[in-house]
Amino acid sequence: xxxxxxxxxGRFPTRVIIQHELPPLEQIRENLTALGYRFxxxxxxxxxxxxxxxxxxxxxxxxxxxxxxxxxxxxxxxxILKLAKDRGLGRDGLFIGVGxxxxxxxxxxxxxxYMRGARLCVVSTTLLGMADAAVGxxxxxxxxxxKNFAGTFFPARLVYMPLESLNTLPEYEWKSGxxxxxxxxxxxxxxxxxxxxxxxxxxxxxxxxxEGSPPGVFPNRLYALNPEGLFECITRxxxxxxxxxxxxxxxxGGKRALLxxxxxxxxxxxxxxxxxxxxxxxxxxxxxxxxxxxxFSIGITSEKQIGEIKEVLALYGYEIRTPHPLLKDIxxxxxxxxxxxxxxxxxxxxxxxCETGAVIAKLGAGLPPDYLHIVEKIxxxx
Amino acid sequence: xxxxxxxxxGRFPTRVIIQHELPPLEQIRENLTALGYRFxxxxxxxxxxxxxxxxxxxxxxxxxxxxxxxxxxxxxxxxILKLAKDRGLGRDGLFIGVGxxxxxxxxxxxxxxYMRGARLCVVSTTLLGMADAAVGxxxxxxxxxxKNFAGTFFPARLVYMPLESLNTLPEYEWKSGxxxxxxxxxxxxxxxxxxxxxxxxxxxxxxxxxEGSPPGVFPNRLYALNPEGLFECITRxxxxxxxxxxxxxxxxGGKRALLxxxxxxxxxxxxxxxxxxxxxxxxxxxxxxxxxxxxFSIGITSEKQIGEIKEVLALYGYEIRTPHPLLKDIxxxxxxxxxxxxxxxxxxxxxxxCETGAVIAKLGAGLPPDYLHIVEKIxxxx
Numbered sequence: 001x002x003x004x005x006x007x008x009x010g011r012f013p014t015r016v017i018i019q020h021e022l023p024p025l026e027q028i029r030e031n032l033t034a035l036g037y038r039f040x041x042x043x044x045x046x047x048x049x050x051x052x053x054x055x056x057x058x059x060x061x062x063x064x065x066x067x068x069x070x071x072x073x074x075x076x077x078x079x080i081l082k083l084a085k086d087r088g089l090g091r092d093g094l095f096i097g098v099g100x101x102x103x104x105x106x107x108x109x110x111x112x113x114y115m116r117g118a119r120l121c122v123v124s125t126t127l128l129g130m131a132d133a134a135v136g137x138x139x140x141x142x143x144x145x146x147k148n149f150a151g152t153f154f155p156a157r158l159v160y161m162p163l164e165s166l167n168t169l170p171e172y173e174w175k176s177g178x179x180x181x182x183x184x185x186x187x188x189x190x191x192x193x194x195x196x197x198x199x200x201x202x203x204x205x206x207x208x209x210x211e212g213s214p215p216g217v218f219p220n221r222l223y224a225l226n227p228e229g230l231f232e233c234i235t236r237x238x239x240x241x242x243x244x245x246x247x248x249x250x251x252x253g254g255k256r257a258l259l260x261x262x263x264x265x266x267x268x269x270x271x272x273x274x275x276x277x278x279x280x281x282x283x284x285x286x287x288x289x290x291x292x293x294x295x296f297s298i299g300i301t302s303e304k305q306i307g308e309i310k311e312v313l314a315l316y317g318y319e320i321r322t323p324h325p326l327l328k329d330i331x332x333x334x335x336x337x338x339x340x341x342x343x344x345x346x347x348x349x350x351x352x353x354c355e356t357g358a359v360i361a362k363l364g365a366g367l368p369p370d371y372l373h374i375v376e377k378i379x380x381x382x
Numbered sequence: 383x384x385x386x387x388x389x390x391x392g393r394f395p396t397r398v399i400i401q402h403e404l405p406p407l408e409q410i411r412e413n414l415t416a417l418g419y420r421f422x423x424x425x426x427x428x429x430x431x432x433x434x435x436x437x438x439x440x441x442x443x444x445x446x447x448x449x450x451x452x453x454x455x456x457x458x459x460x461x462i463l464k465l466a467k468d469r470g471l472g473r474d475g476l477f478i479g480v481g482x483x484x485x486x487x488x489x490x491x492x493x494x495x496y497m498r499g500a501r502l503c504v505v506s507t508t509l510l511g512m513a514d515a516a517v518g519x520x521x522x523x524x525x526x527x528x529k530n531f532a533g534t535f536f537p538a539r540l541v542y543m544p545l546e547s548l549n550t551l552p553e554y555e556w557k558s559g560x561x562x563x564x565x566x567x568x569x570x571x572x573x574x575x576x577x578x579x580x581x582x583x584x585x586x587x588x589x590x591x592x593e594g595s596p597p598g599v600f601p602n603r604l605y606a607l608n609p610e611g612l613f614e615c616i617t618r619x620x621x622x623x624x625x626x627x628x629x630x631x632x633x634x635g636g637k638r639a640l641l642x643x644x645x646x647x648x649x650x651x652x653x654x655x656x657x658x659x660x661x662x663x664x665x666x667x668x669x670x671x672x673x674x675x676x677x678f679s680i681g682i683t684s685e686k687q688i689g690e691i692k693e694v695l696a697l698y699g700y701e702i703r704t705p706h707p708l709l710k711d712i713x714x715x716x717x718x719x720x721x722x723x724x725x726x727x728x729x730x731x732x733x734x735x736c737e738t739g740a741v742i743a744k745l746g747a748g749l750p751p752d753y754l755h756i757v758e759k760i761x762x763x764x
Contacts, residue, residue, distance in 0.1 A: 011393065011632070074456065078525070085526055113495075116522065116533040117632065140498065143460070144467055151498040152534060250393070250499065 001163070001231045007242040009137045009155035010249030016135060016238055018231070022162040025058045028096065028121055031158055039094035039119050043084045045107035047071070050099040050125050053165055057098065057123065061087055065103065069275050072102050072142045080110040084118070094119040097156075100126035100173070101133035101280070105148070108139035112154030121158040125165035127177025127222075128281055131184065131237045134159050136245040136259075147267065147275065153250045161234065166223045175218050175318070176281030181233050182206050182312055183261050183288055187357045188240040199229075202236045206312055209233055218317040254360060261351040261358045262287035264337065271336035273326050278319075285318035293322075293378045295352030298366055305353055322381045330379055334372070348372075383545070383613045389624040391519045391537035392631030398517060398620055400613070404544040407440045410478065410503055413540055421476035421501055425466045427489035429453070432481040432507050435547055439480065439505065443469055447485065451657050454484050454524045462492040466500070476501045479538075482508035482555070483515035483662070487530070490521035494536030503540040507547035509559025510663055513566065513619045516541050518627040518641075529649065529657065535632045543616065548605045557600050557700070558663030563615050564588050564694055565643050565670055569739045570622040581611075584618050588694055591615055600699040636742060643733040643740045644669035646719065653718035655708050660701075667700035675704075675760045677734030680748055687735055704763045712761055716754070730754075 002019040015035060017023070023031075025042075032039060046054035047067040054062045063083045065071050084093060095118055097107030104122045111120040124134035140151025166174075185202040192198035199205035209229040213219035222230045241259060248256035265287030270278065278286075292309050295301025313320050327333060337348065348371075349362040361367045368374070384401040397417060399405070405413075407424075414421060428436035429449040436444045445465045447453050466475060477500055479489030486504045493502040506516035522533025548556075567584040574580035581587035591611040595601035604612045623641060630638035647669030652660065660668075674691050677683025695702050709715060719730065730753075731744040743749045750756070 074460070078456070081532060082526060085528075085531070113532040113534055115531065116520065116535055138498065144464060146467075149467070149497065150463060150495045152495055153498055 001227065003231075003235050005238060005242055007135075007155075007246055009245055010153065012137075012155045012157060014135070014137070014155045014157065014159060016159045016161070016242065018130075018161040018163070018235055018238065020163050022053055022056055022164060023123065023160045024056075028057070028094075028158065028160075032094070032119070032121070035157060037119060037157060038092065040092050041087055041089045042094040042096055043080070043087055043089060044096045044098055045080055045103060045110070046098040047103050050103060050165075053123065053125055053162075054096075054098040057096065065106065067102075069102060069142070069147075072106060074141060074143070076106050077110050077141060080107060081114055084110070084114055089114070089118060091115045091118055094121060096121045096123060098123040098125060100124070100129045104129055104134050105138070105140050105151070108137075108154055108156060109141055109151055112139050112152040117154065120154065120156040121160070122156040123160045123162065125162065126169060126173050127166060127234075128173065128180060129177070130161040130234050131177050131180040132241070134161065135238055135241050137249060142275070145275075147270065155249075161238070163223055163227070163231065163234075166230075167221070171218060171220050172279055174220060174222065175316075176279035178218075178222075178316060179281030179285040179288070179318065181237050182316070183284055184237045184240050184259075185233075186288070186309055186353055187258055187261060188236065189357050196228075197232065199232060202233075202240070203308070203312070205229065205232050205236065207315070210315060215315045216317050257349070257360055258351055258358050261353070262291050264348065264350050265290040268333050268337040269324060269327065272329065272333040273324075277326060278324075282318060285313050285316075286320055286322075286324055289313060289320035290322065290378055291350060291352050294350055294361070294375065295354065297374050297378065298352070298361060298368065298371075300359060300361065300366060301353045302355070305355075309353060322379055327379075330376065333379060334376055337372075337375070383609065385613075385617050387620060387624055389517075389537075389628055391627055392535065394519075394537045394539060396517070396519070396537045396539065396541060396624075398541045398543070398624065400512075400543040400545070400617055400620065402545050404435055404438055404546060405505065405542045406438075410439070410476075410540065410542075414476070414501075414503070417539060419501060419539060420474065422474050423469055423471045424476040424478055425462070425469055425471060426478045426480055427462055427485060427492070428480040429485050432485060432547075435505065435507055435544075436478075436480040439478065447488065449484075451484060451524070451529075454488060456523060456525070458488050459492050459495075459523060462489060463496055466492070466496055471496070471500065473497045473500055476503060478503045478505060480505040480507060482506070482511045486511055486516050487520070487522050487533070490519075490536055490538060491523055491533055494521050494534040499536065502536065502538040503542070504538040505542045505544065507544065508551060508555050509548060509616075510555065510562060511559070512543040512616050513559050513562040514623065516543065517620055517623050519631060524657070527653075527657075529652065537631075543620070545605055545609070545613065545616075548612075549603070553600060553602050554661055556602060556604065557698075558661035560600075560604075560698060561663030561667040561670070561700065563619050564698070565666055566619045566622050566641075567615075568670065568691055568735055569640055569643060570618065571739050578610075579614065581614060584615075584622070585690070585694070587611065587614050587618065589697070592697060597697045598699050639731070639742055640733055640740050643735070644673050646730065646732050647672040650715050650719040651706060651709065654711065654715040655706075659708060660706075664700060667695050667698075668702055668704075668706055671695060671702035672704065672760055673732060673734050676732055676743070676757065677736065679756050679760065680734070680743060680750065680753075682741060682743065682748060683735045684737070687737070691735060704761055709761075712758065715761060716758060719754075719757070
């Protein structure tokens with residue numbers, strides 16, 4: 001199983017390579033050369049969990065960050081930049097981020113500002129990274145307590161998704177990544193002809209992936225259980241996201257915003273529970289259920305579609321009840337909603353599922369003037 | 383006197399407006415609307431010297447930084463971001479940087495990472511800003527003691543050059559900006575037909591600009607003395623730099639590197655004397671003289687051209703002797719040369735004047751293997 005994609009994300013072309021094994025430094029060098037880049041030096045960036053992978057790629061030049069979202073701050077960026085400088089990297093130096101979303105966002109941001117932009121390769125080792133964070137050029141870190149408040153658009157030249165790295169992933173991470181895959185399956189309505197490679201619709205591929213597992217329990221170690229099924233779900237996520245980002249690389253034209261399906265609710269949940277209380281994917285699954293309800297309230301999402309989406313989320317064992325059992329304070333949730341950084345011109349927007357995938361609902365375009373009242377009633381389950 | 387240019391710098395179009403008066407907020411809003419942008423909120427960024435200008439643009443929402451290169455650090459960026467957040471700016475919020483290179487680089491960097499990129503308007507109030515920093519999309523701040531070590535390419539949507547702001551400029555600033563203009567005049571070999579607007583060659587425009595002033599003394603208050611002459615020099619600098627940057631917005635194709643004429647030497651001088659000992663422009667003037675000597679040593683620059691360039695620098699009163707009177711320690715200069723961030727693949731490159739403007743000299747392309755020895759002899763004046 002190996003698949004490669006070439007995307008053009010605004011300023012740079014990105015090559016994405018999905019394969020079983022971790023790429024050795026020699027493969028990275030060969031692939032970059034084929035794309036027309038040379039690099040004079042490199043720095044691997046990883047965290048405590050992914051250090052083992054980084055050291056398999058190259059033994060030296062490894063910057064090991066502490067694990068966790070709380071490390072996604074400026075001091076981590078400064079540490080990466082300092083090590084790169086001490087290694088003597090020039091503008092054509094290569095930053096290789098090895099890890100999940102936190103490591104890839106941090107190393108990509110560092111690369112994007114290092115001498116105004118060095119080279120970047122991301123080796124994504126988590127399902128969330130493969131399904132979402134590693135493709136599309138968003139970089140960032142948390143500031144003033146707001147997730148990804150600061151960042152850049154800076155696509156990696158090369159992205160690897162070595163599926164073998166998933167074998168050691170904890171359940172928490174599996175569950176976080178799978179939610180983004182299900183979200184993408186809601187957006188991607190393309191029916192592929194059934195074949196050894198494709199199940200048909202992406203949504204049915206998500207259902208088929210967990211076949212044989214008890215309902216309501218997350219089917220762990222999906223790569224060991226069903227390698228072809230997982231490979232299909234990852235490649236379809238990459239392909240779908242890649243095409244959307246190509247059309248709107250810096251989220252200015254509106255289309256890229258569709259990828260935020262469920263995220264307005266998810267970010268508010270994460271912020272009001274405190275970063276780290278639920279995984280990003282769990283918040284997205286919960287937010288996806290709320291988006292369905294909002295879509296239904298404003299006449300965009302059908303009851304049938306809501307049923308299908310909630311069914312798959314429930315089968316995978318996501319917490320989709322509302323109010324969320326951990327959410328004690330609905331006013332703080334509503335306040336966090338107002339502070340979401342995706343708002344534009346001071347207005348909130350929500351992505352809601354529809355027949356063709358999803359649409360953006362905002363004031364004057366789908367959302368009625370009293371939408372905050374509607375949202376509050378949804379959260380309170382009134 | 384008013385001139386407008388439209389450039390396409392990679393991702394964004396930039397409109398540059400050179401006029402006598404400071405733009406009121408209403409003009410900024412109108413010009414942005416004409417370009418197809420609205421903004422929901424704004425933040426003015428200035429320093430102690432330019433606060434008076436910022437407050438004339440809009441009375442509120444002014445972030446006043448301390449003046450000076452030593453403020454060009456991450457804490458200043460964080461302060462700008464925090465104020466923007468507190469003002470509730472969204473991704474379509476407008477950052478208006480009012481000042482010279484430090485203010486415009488800082489506010490532009492802050493805008494470039496604010497929610498992954500907000501809107502940016504630069505009001506350039508110094509000659510150095512108008513001649514160089516305000517056009518071209520380079521942003522940045524100093525880190526680890528290295529000038530502009532971190533930064534992005536993020537062109538402003540709008541750049542104003544209100545010439546009236548030059549009237550209060552200290553001599554130090556005049557001298558700093560004029561060196562970049564002379565540098566551009568060395569690069570720009572185009573002969574315009576003589577007319578009320580053009581003197582002919584850019585180089586002769588530089589000579590004519592100071593006519594009537596005693597040689598070796600910097601002709602201060604050039605805008606009051608010779609408004610048309612200064613207007614010509616600024617517009618030609620903007621036009622030339624704009625065309626170069628359009629062809630190579632992120633300094634990847636080589637052509638943009640020509641703008642660094644004199645800068646490899648200048649950065650090393652600034653670093654080895656300590657940032658702030660000489661102005662950037664004074665260092666550029668000194669570096670330009672050294673580039674001539676290096677160009678001559680490697681057979682690229684003619685004796686006639688060296689004579690012309692050094693003559694104009696001397697007429698303007700720049701210190702072009704070598705070793706520089708403030709430089710006590712040539713080994714530290716040579717070491718600073720090696721740390722220049724413009725090096726690529728660990729190799730130094732120099733821009734040297736030639737018949738058609740300037741060329742890039744590097745190892746294997748103009749520079750002999752013992753080039754560091756040659757450079758050292760030039761600096762020591764042996």
